[in-house]
Amino acid sequence: MQASILQLKSVAKAEGTIVLPGSKSMTNRALLLSALSSGSVQLQRLLISEDTQHMLQALQALGVDIRLDPQTRNGVVTGGLSSNRKQLTSPLILDLGNAGTAMRPLTAVLATSPGYFELHGNARMHERPIADLVEPLRAMGAHIEYLGQVGYPPLRIQGQRLMGGHIKMAANLSSQYVSAMLMAAPLMDGETTIELTGKLVSAPYIQMTLTMMRRFGIHVQPTPRGYHIRQQTGYRAPQQYQIEGDASTASYFLAAAAVAGEVTVQGVGRDSLQGDLAFLGVLQQMGAGISIDTNQLTCRSQGGLQGIDVSATDFPDAAMTLAVLALFAQGSTTIRDIYNWRIKETDRLTAMATELAKVGATVKAGRDYITITPPRAMSPALIETYDDHRMAMAFSLLCLSPRGVRIANPQCVVKTCPDYFMMLRSITDQHG
Incomplete structure (x- = not known):
């Protein structure tokens, strides 16, 4: 079956206002925490996307009452997951696709009380490591079995009440393992201490x-x-x-404005819980103008951008945006502390280096860094997305290059932002 290709024509600038969809990270956390709670909660401005649907459908299969209004994107969740699953006596198979924000926390939560579960995903999910979460849970007495390659999903879980205690776990690969253990710890009997080893990555997500x-x-x-x-x-x-x-998601629209134009994104502001807000400081370092308000952010071009050398340990997702934005800067850009790109939806370090080279960039990629030197003139290219939503969205910035860009398999954006290209068109005058 031939992959679809999206042609984005060359435009001179990005200009306008975007109302952002809900945060994927916050939506899946809110759904799970609501499901674990006593009582009902109204969740407002939920993200409706492939990843959040995986979490929502899994919770419903576990007996949680979730009533969602697709028009308003609000929902009511009536908790009781921890009691509902005690009634489960037959194996329950949950398909979590490639949603790490569903696979990791559900692994920890379902290991903590009676029930029999199998957690499956797509082919890529079965290549994404989970031992740094499973092995500490096993050390606490959890019964978790690898059904395929050791250290990776799919998993079989025989849930049981776990005693708290001292948990030692690595924090240098993914913050999602730590967040998963934190959310499961209150379900254990007694007090729990989590000791982290290694250099902590994506710390703002744990704070969230x-x-x-x-x-x-x-x-x-x-x-x-x-x-x-x-x-x-x-x-x-x-x-x-x-x-x-x-x-x-905001990072792509703000980066487009940094190249040329002015864009305001609404729905996130100065008190955000999200680590990717640090990307605003990166845009400022490169030479863009930034305004931050209570519930909106604005970026405006102020002339040419300058390459920078930056650690992306706190904003690994928005660092993808930076890698493509580097094509529009004077001088080289180096992005460091991005080893965890390799365990995302694809090996993002390899994928990014390959696609940047297609447009003429000089790229040097190491174990946990990438250096991008833009070409004098960008070459026309068909960008492969590797079924990775962030590859598609990041490379859409090339619509601001003289030749535009063609993007293969653009529908992969359904993972986190199904309306992304419609939103991009609204600020870049894309027609046809």
């Missing part, structure tokens, strides 16, 4: 988890080397919880 847990009644105490969770009465749902607009 902690802040959201606090809104759902669970307080976690930081320690010098990790976190302590005391015995508490369980998750309690607030009456309502509003999801922020997705800051990762």
